[in-house]
Amino acid sequence: SQQGEEDPQALSIQEGENATMNCSYKTSINNLQWYRQNSGRGLVHLILIRSNEREKHSGRLRVTLDTSKKSSSLLITASRAADTASYFCVGAGGTSYGKLTFGQGTILTVHP
């Protein structure tokens, strides 16, 4: 896999607002994955978008992928305090044989 670079590093919003996080990567991928980590806990897989897809939805999550720009975005709509966590993107597949390389992530804080 290759490390994604998330932007911004930190995001603070009020409950009910939307949160948008961006991700850039460097080389070709089979798919791009987003994960969430609540403080000190294991990562939770949120969504996987394949390289031939442009947009994908899952509940309040919307992910876009632009392979020409090597970028992705994660939108969380109607945020909740429980969405407070770190969010990571990872480009996966190809010759990396499974290992995921995590960046520093975006720390999202949702204030009630």
Add this chain to the structure above:
Amino acid sequence: NAGVMQNPRHLVRRRGQEARLRCSPMKGHSHVYWYRQLPEEGLKFMVYLQKENIIDESGMPKERFSAEFPKEGPSILRIQQVVRGDSAAYFCASSPPGGGEGHEQYFGPGTRLTVT
């Protein structure tokens, strides 16, 4: 379907002792990965295993660390002669067959190792 299980959840060892961390993958998953998260840092890949095979150990320290995934039973991450710098959260993840295609990984709750 039970998720990835890790035990113990917390482990305290004195310097010089051995630490054994266990991971049971999700049912039907044949690929196991170990990651380490040092305090205030991101997750770092350590090793990728399939049953009875180490596929990629490029993230494993060259000494004192070893991992196995036997035909029967959980995957084991073993740290010999622990030092304070080994204090970290160790996470295990699993994925279904075909891991090279970039399947999503399912993470366990982690084992928090403290070396005193």
